[in-house]
Amino acid sequence: MSAFKPLVFSGVQPTGNLHLGNxxxxxxxxxxxxxxxxxxxxxxDLHALTAQLVHEDMRGxxxxxxxxFIASGIDPTKHIVFNQSAVPxxxxxxxxxxxxxxxxxxxxxxxxxDKTGGKNAEQVSLGLLxxxxxxxxxxLVYRATHVPVGDDQKQxxxxxxxxxxxxxxxxxxxxxxxxxxxxxxVGEEPVHAYFPMVEPLIGGPAPRVMSLRDGxxxxxxxxxxxxxxxNLTDDADTISKKIRKAKTDPxxxxxxxxxxxxxxxxxxxxxxxAALSDKSKAEILSQFGGQQFSAFKPALVDLAVTVLxxxxxxxxxxxxxxxHIDAILRDGGERARARAEKTMKEVRDIVGFxx
Numbered sequence: 001m002s003a004f005k006p007l008v009f010s011g012v013q014p015t016g017n018l019h020l021g022n023x024x025x026x027x028x029x030x031x032x033x034x035x036x037x038x039x040x041x042x043x044x045d046l047h048a049l050t051a052q053l054v055h056e057d058m059r060g061x062x063x064x065x066x067x068x069f070i071a072s073g074i075d076p077t078k079h080i081v082f083n084q085s086a087v088p089x090x091x092x093x094x095x096x097x098x099x100x101x102x103x104x105x106x107x108x109x110x111x112x113x114d115k116t117g118g119k120n121a122e123q124v125s126l127g128l129l130x131x132x133x134x135x136x137x138x139x140l141v142y143r144a145t146h147v148p149v150g151d152d153q154k155q156x157x158x159x160x161x162x163x164x165x166x167x168x169x170x171x172x173x174x175x176x177x178x179x180x181x182x183x184x185x186v187g188e189e190p191v192h193a194y195f196p197m198v199e200p201l202i203g204g205p206a207p208r209v210m211s212l213r214d215g216x217x218x219x220x221x222x223x224x225x226x227x228x229x230x231n232l233t234d235d236a237d238t239i240s241k242k243i244r245k246a247k248t249d250p251x252x253x254x255x256x257x258x259x260x261x262x263x264x265x266x267x268x269x270x271x272x273x274a275a276l277s278d279k280s281k282a283e284i285l286s287q288f289g290g291q292q293f294s295a296f297k298p299a300l301v302d303l304a305v306t307v308l309x310x311x312x313x314x315x316x317x318x319x320x321x322x323x324h325i326d327a328i329l330r331d332g333g334e335r336a337r338a339r340a341e342k343t344m345k346e347v348r349d350i351v352g353f354x355x
Contacts, residue, residue, distance in 0.1 A: 004182055004196040008033050009144035011042035011084065014061035015051050016221030018068050019229040020308075021209035024275045029148045031073040033201070039079040040142055040336065041069055043329075046084045046091065046134060050127045063325045064315070068232055070328065071314035082332030084138065089340035093347065094130070094137035100167050101133050101159070110155055136160040140195045141340045148201040157200050164195035174350045194350060209272060212246040215264030233312060236305045243269075243301045248293045255289030257281050269293075273300050276307050 010030060012022065030041055043065045045058065055061065062083050069081050084090055106112065106129050135156050139147055140163075149157050168175065168191050175181040181192040211217045211228040219229045227242055234242070247265045254260060260267040260281070267281075270288075273296075274281045288296050318325055348355050 004143060004145050004184075006037065006146065007142060007144045008037045008039045008146045008148065008201070009042070009139050009142055010148050011044035011047075011138060012065050012069075013044050013048050013051065014058065014065045014083075015048050015055075016061075017229075017231040017233055018065065019209075019219055019221060019231050020272065020304075021219035021229070022221075023068075023072065023232060023308075023311075024209055024272070026148065027068060027072045027074075029201070030069070033148060034074060034079050037146070039074075040144070040339075041074060041079065041081050042138060042336075043081075043083040044138065047131065050125060050131050053125070062329070063319065063322050064233075066325050066329055067315045067318040068311070070318060070325070071311045076328045076332060080332045080335050081328055082336045083329050086329065086333030087141075087336045087340050089141050089337065089344045090134065090137050092344055093141045093340075094134040096347065096351065097133045097136050097140075097163050097167070098130055100170065101136075101163050103129075105159060105162065106130065106132060109159065132156045132159045133163065136163045139198055140164060141343050142336075143194075143196055143343060144198060145196050146199050146201050154200060154202070157198060161197050164193070164197060165191070167195055168193040171350050174352070178346065178349050180346045180350070194346070209275075210264065210268040212242055212268075214247065215266075215268045230304065230308070232308065232315060234308075235312065236309055239304050239308065240301045243297055243304065246297070248297075252290050252292050253285060253288050253296060255285055257285060259285075266293075269296070269300060273303060276303050 010026065012018070012026060018027075030039065033039055043062050045062050048055065048058070048061070066081060066083070070076060074081060109132055112129060112131070136159065139160055147157055147160075165186060168181075171194070172192055175194045176192050178194075181194050182196075184191055184193045184197065186193075186197060209219045211219050211223060212230070213223075213225055213228040217223075217228075221229070223229060227245055230239055230242055246269060248269070249263055249266060251263070251266075253266065253270070260270060270281050270284050274284045277284070288299070345355065
């Protein structure tokens with residue numbers, strides 16, 4: 001191999017209802033990327049155990065994420081859609097990466113520190129600490145080259161690169177002997193690498209979608225208030241109710257983007273409108289600048305319902321009879337396992353296991 005073949009990988013956790021932030025920040029990007037890339041999209045159900053060990057309806061959550069992928073426009077025949085636990089090679093490579101990575105690397109992860117909240121380490125699962133190692137395995141078991149990520153995952157992707165780099169250097173002579181490496185340059189250093197240095201895909205107009213009840217907090221599946229988010233399963237009446245009840249301020253919308261500074265709720269709603277309409281905030285403000293939210297919110301309701309209702313309807317249709325979703329996941333799992341096993345055979349050879 002003279003170069004790594006371009007491949008896009010990403011995944012979504014099956015925990016709670018998918019919401020507008022997930023759609024604009026992730027799934028819509030997945031749909032756009034499939035036009036020009038080889039893509040693998042995963043429901044990362046192993047990761048879900050770090051958020052909550054015992055789930056009452058894990059299968060339903062997995063199917064719901066897969067249904068959202070399909071309803072949003074991902075083509076599972078041209079690309080791969082599967083659930084992580086169906087491909088045991090993810091966990092196998094994660095163990096090797098646990099031995100490559102350093103504990104200090106894991107403890108420095110911002111998300112780990114945020115989620116532990118200063119609790120005693122004895123109260124936190126080992127899985128939560130090792131989460132980024134499994135994430136690295138998810139990506140690198142396919143030798144993926146690009147990952148669409150939000151701001152909150154950039155640090156984990158940097159760690160994936162660190163793990164790949166350490167593996168490539170530590171096993172450098174083995175990789176060369178196996179004949180499965182690629183000559184790359186990292187910084188200014190030439191490296192004969194088995195794993196690529198994964199690149200983030202951060203571009204696009206999607207905003208960091210914030211809570212409808214508090215514009216300073218990210219829209220979240222775990223927020224206690226359902227009014228804080230628009231779920232992909234919400235009907236038109238529910239979407240209308242949530243947007244009309246969304247927190248705002250008493251001032252009219254500004255005519256310039258700078259006028260949104262210090263107005264987080266206004267900025268959020270304008271950003272949502274811009275993303276749903278594939279326009280810039282400046283374009284939206286040129287249309288609505290000077291108007292009150294009493295005029296802007298109904299327009300946002302109409303737009304959100306127009307964009308989201310077809311997805312919601314298709315998700316419901318798919319979830320009414322899960323036979324089709326299960327078939328897609330089985331087929332995707334088989335195709336993903338074939339790719340992952342090719343990697344693991346080579347990794348086992350590089351590490352020195354008897355096969």
